[in-house]
Amino acid sequence: AQKVTQAQTEISVVEKEDVTLDCVYETRDTTYYLFWYKQPPSGELVFLIRRNSFDEQNEISGRYSWNFQKSTSSFNFTITASQVVDSAVYFCALRNPGGFKTIFGAGTRLFVKA
Amino acid sequence: NAGVTQTPKFQVLKTGQSMTLQCAQDMNHEYMSWYRQDPGMGLRLIHYSVGAGITDQGEVPNGYNVSRSTTEDFPLRLLSAAPSQTSVYFCASSYKGGEEAGYTFGSGTRLTVV
Numbered sequence: 001a002q003k004v005t006q007a008q009t010e011i012s013v014v015e016k017e018d019v020t021l022d023c024v025y026e027t028r029d030t031t032y033y034l035f036w037y038k039q040p041p042s043g044e045l046v047f048l049i050r051r052n053s054f055d056e057q058n059e060i061s062g063r064y065s066w067n068f069q070k071s072t073s074s075f076n077f078t079i080t081a082s083q084v085v086d087s088a089v090y091f092c093a094l095r096n097p098g099g100f101k102t103i104f105g106a107g108t109r110l111f112v113k114a
Numbered sequence: 115n116a117g118v119t120q121t122p123k124f125q126v127l128k129t130g131q132s133m134t135l136q137c138a139q140d141m142n143h144e145y146m147s148w149y150r151q152d153p154g155m156g157l158r159l160i161h162y163s164v165g166a167g168i169t170d171q172g173e174v175p176n177g178y179n180v181s182r183s184t185t186e187d188f189p190l191r192l193l194s195a196a197p198s199q200t201s202v203y204f205c206a207s208s209y210k211g212g213e214e215a216g217y218t219f220g221s222g223t224r225l226t227v228v
Contacts, residue, residue: 044221102147105156
């Protein structure tokens with residue numbers, strides 16, 4: 001069975017702090033895909049990044065970075081020098097190959113205070 | 115491009131009523147899915163489709179029906195609304211070109227069943 005666990009329900013930081021959102025996944029597939037999505041207070045869901053199971057290279061995009069470690073089944077998301085506009089709910093998701101079923105974690109609500 | 119369009123944005127139903135949530139995409143995406151979002155539970159997959167004429171059940175399919183007669187449209191039918199179906203519903207689509215493709219989401223439908 002597939003499962004995505006985001007143990008942090010809510011995180012509160014002060015602007016300019018760094019913050020890491022944790023994501024742990026379970027799957028029996030050797031090939032799979034991991035995603036992060038952002039849901040700002042306006043409610044829409046925005047795709048941020050995807051990672052293939054066979055590519056453990058970390059990725060950086062501006063203030064965002066992602067650390068994928070197959071050994072610990074984790075795909076963590078770090079925001080450097082957080083800003084108020086980063087306040088949102090962030091979802092980690094797992095997709096199996098072939099079926100396009102994407103399973104989401106419960107989400108982590110991030111509050112960034114000015 | 116309109117992307118993924120969901121209608122209505124808000125709906126109040128009485129217990130036992132039926133209704134259809136509409137979802138349409140203009141990106142020629144083959145893959146479409148319906149999710150519901152409830153507090154603390156993230157996004158849960160209701161039904162999904164990998165192409166016209168093909169649908170399958172997700173994690174929480176009971177009480178919902180879908181059909182996919184065209185590539186563009188993927189309506190979700192509530193057969194007999196129950197208060198437990200009060201939720202925010204999201205439709206999502208992605209292209210078939212690669213399993214790594216992230217979803218494009220609609221703006222959501224907030225449904226209240228009284």
